[in-house]
Each structure stands twice: as structure tokens, then as C-alpha cells.
Amino acid sequence: MKKTIVITGASTGIGRATALYFAENDWQVAATMRSPDKETELQKIENINVYQLDVTNQTSIDKAYESISSDFEKIDALLNNAGYALYGPFEISTPEQIRKEFDVNVFGLMDVTRTFLPKFREQKEGLIMNISSMGGKITFPLISTYHSTKFAVEGFTEVLAYELEGLGIKAKLIEPGNIATDFGGRSMKFAASDVVTDYNPYVENMMAMMQAAGPDMYSQPEVVAEVIFKAATDGTDQIRYIAGEDAKQLISMRQENGDEAYVKHMKSQYAIKDNG
Template sequence: MTKTILITGCSSGLGKLTARHFAEKGWNVVATMRRPDPELANAYPARILVAALDVGDPASIEAAIEAGIARFGGLDAVVNNAGITMVSIFEATPADAIRQIFETNVFGMVNVIQAAVPHLRRRGGGTVVNVGSGVGIAAMPLLSVYSASKQAVEGLSESLSYELSSQNIRVRLVQPGAMRSTNFTTTGMAASQAAPVPESYRPYFDHMLQSMINYPFASTEEQSVVEAIHAAATDPTDRLRYQVGPDVEEYARLRWSTSEDAYRAGMHRLTGHTAWRDMAK
């Protein structure tokens, strides 16, 4: 039986590549986005259904799921890929921007999972793949709100991995490292919501932003993340986390295989904080 997967955030980048990858592997794909682009289905018109879905709108989520079931007969897996971020000083980050990040990255994911679970259960079980981030393991400066949202995804995914196993539904968490193709400054955020940098933070902000630009790790390739998502969706074991990228692997090592002091020292060094402290003396 050909399996069907619904993927959020397919308008560009990782979501679009993931939709095409699953279609290439013989899956039926419900490729969703807020503003549907029918061209995504051109390469595999029999396997890809492009559907409107706003993770903040439960009615649109249910409509996309029902459209996929009507087209392909059922739902076997979901990939929660939609997400936004923002580089900012927390003190100056607008409350509306903080809420928007959480509404998309956390509550949007919650909406999709709650809508999909009854359909997966009727299918006899299935898989939920949540796309997290390396900052779900190790928080980064200038990414406080994004880090908080992805650490919420970390906790949600682990808890659900136990809870939903009772319904024969597996939960997977893919944790990509930094991808150079990602616009980390205002991905998905309106320009009007960009946080101004307070003058008291300006030297620190400029230094840390340059440290992000001069990131000490090779970029995580989008295709590697796509392949990890596919592996997560098809893995029959009890594995939860799939880390992708040299930075995430190092952050995970520091977090889980060293002492708290060693972790903090390593993160200070890798994020540029050690250099900042030396300059500020």
C-alpha cells in the first residue's frame, strides 16, 4: 500500500525539498503552505497534492487533512516543518513577535498534531516527525525566543513519544544544524517586527552577529536534513532524536557527555562569548 504523508511549510526551502523527496520515494504527499503554489506538484502530479494550510488556523489544517484523505485514501505520517525565527536582543523584542514565533513553532505544531492523531489512529498507527533545531539542545545568544520555542518542541516531542506510542503512533524529532540557505535574521517575520538594537547592547550585538556569520562549523546541507526526515518517517525502532550537522553533534556531545562546567565553557567558546569577554576586559 502506498503511504501518504502531510508536510507543513512547503512553500520553499526544506519543506519543498522534503515534499519532492518523499514523492521520489513513492509516497503520496500532501504538500501544504499558507498560499498554495501548484507548480510544486508538476514533477509528480499523481503523487503530490498542494493544499492550503495555516498552522494557526485549525479549520485550514482539518481541511488540508481531509483533502489529502479524499485524494489518497488515508494519512500515514505528518512532518511538522513550518517555523519562523528572529535574531534580536530579547529585551527589545516586540511582544507580538515573540507570540508569533510561539504561535507558529509551538502552538501551530500542537494544532497539526491534535488534528492528525485521530486520522493516524484510524489508519492503524503512523508517524509524526517534528523538525526541531540544534538550539533545542543548546540555546544561542540573539536567538532567545527561537531557542525557547524549539526547546518547547523538544519537550513536547519526547513526552508525546511515550504518550502516542499507546496509539501505535511514533514520534520523531529531527534536529538540524545551521543551514546557510536559512535567512536567520527575519525568516517569516514582517520587517516591521524587526527588533531595534538598544545602544547599550550594540557592541555586544555586533560582535555576536559577526560570530554567527563566522560560524565555526560547516553548514548543514538541506539534503542531509531531508534524508534524516525520511529516515525518521520510515524507522520502525523506538529512536526519538535525529541530529543532523557537525554543530548539532558537538552541542549534543557537550550537553549530554560532559559536565555542566565543560558544557558552559564549550558554548562560550563556540558562540564567540569567550572572545567577547576577552575584548570587554
């Protein structure tokens, strides 16, 4: 019998690439997204079923779970992929913006996990994979709340691995670096202010550095899909899987040199240049 994976946020980027990769490798895929009516390509693939699921709406999660459980006798893996980044100085990020980011990246992930756990307990086996980020281990300026959500996902998943081991259920983390998806477009929101302008030189400096880096700094989403497939099939108790050369280098740099050296390096790279 073919194995089945459930994927949230499967309409674009990592989620979409992963749905296609698992389907190509003979898995059944339950690809979930907020607006399945806009999806055309995945609907045409024989072993991919598309479902409506909004991770911020428990009713939507429950309906998707009921439909998927009805269509598939067994669910082998859940990939919590849905997420986005709020970009900008913390001070000008509104409480509503911050809460929404946590609702998607943390609480939505937890709600989906809680909904599928009884199925895994009943089966006495299952795998939960949560998309974190190298941003769950290291930090960059101007995405403080995004880093906060990913640090939360790291801690949550590591504790899940403890709690679920005796039940035959595994929990794993995927830590991508910069990926060539629409993350900088549809999946990235910006906090801005016409009143507080003190941060503008810092933001402009950061944006200029990002644009100067160009496309070579990004890995393709298929790179992450391959790592996710390895995590799902290697049969090990490994918890963390890094995806992308930049993530490997930066996480390694912090581990080898220590926190203070990493922060000092980041300050030197991203400090506002004095034009005085």
C-alpha cells in the same frame, strides 16, 4: 499501496527538500504551505499534491485536513516542519513578536498534530515527526525565544511518544544543525531598537562571527531530508534523530562535558570583545 506523508512549510528549505526526497522514493506527498498559488515546481510532480495550510489558522488546518483525507485513503506520516527564528536580544523583542513565534513554532505544531491524531487513532497506526533543532538541546546568544520554542517541541514530542505508543502511533524528533536554507532570510525575523542600544556591540560581534564562518558551516537541506526519511522508515522506536555534523558535535560536546562546561565554552566563543 504507496505510503503518504503530510508536510507543513513545504514551500522552501527543509520542507521542500523533504517533499522532493519522499516523492523520489515512491511516497505520495501532501505538501502544505501558506501560499500554494506561488508554487510551480512541486505542482508538476505526479505524486505530490499541494494544499493551502497556515499553521496559525485552525480553519485553514481543518480545510487542509479534510482535502488531504479525501484525496488519500490513509495517511502514514505527518511532518511538522513550519517554523522560523526571531533574532535579537530578549529585552527588545516585543510581546507580539514573541507570541507570533510561539504561535508558529509551538501552538501551530500542536494544532496540526491534534487535528491529524484522530485519523491516526482510527487507523491504529501513524507517525508524527516534529522538526526541532540542535537549538532544542543547546543554546546560542540572541535567539532566546527560538530556543524556548524548540525546547518546548522537545518536551512535547517526548511526552507524545509515551502517550501514543499503546495506540500504534509513534512520535519522533528531528534535530538539524545549521542548514543552508533561507532560514537566515525569509525564515528569520529580527528584533531591533533605536532606543535600547546597550546590546549593539554584542549583536555586531555575533553578526561578524556568523559572516566570518561562511557557507561551510551549513549543511544542505537534503541532508535533513535523508534523516527524516530514515526516521520514517527504520521501523524503530528511536525518538531523536540528529542531522548535520555541527549538530552532532555540539550536542555531543554538551552531553559529554556537562551543562556548566558547555555554557563556559559558549561564553568564551561569543563574549563581547573589550575594546577599552
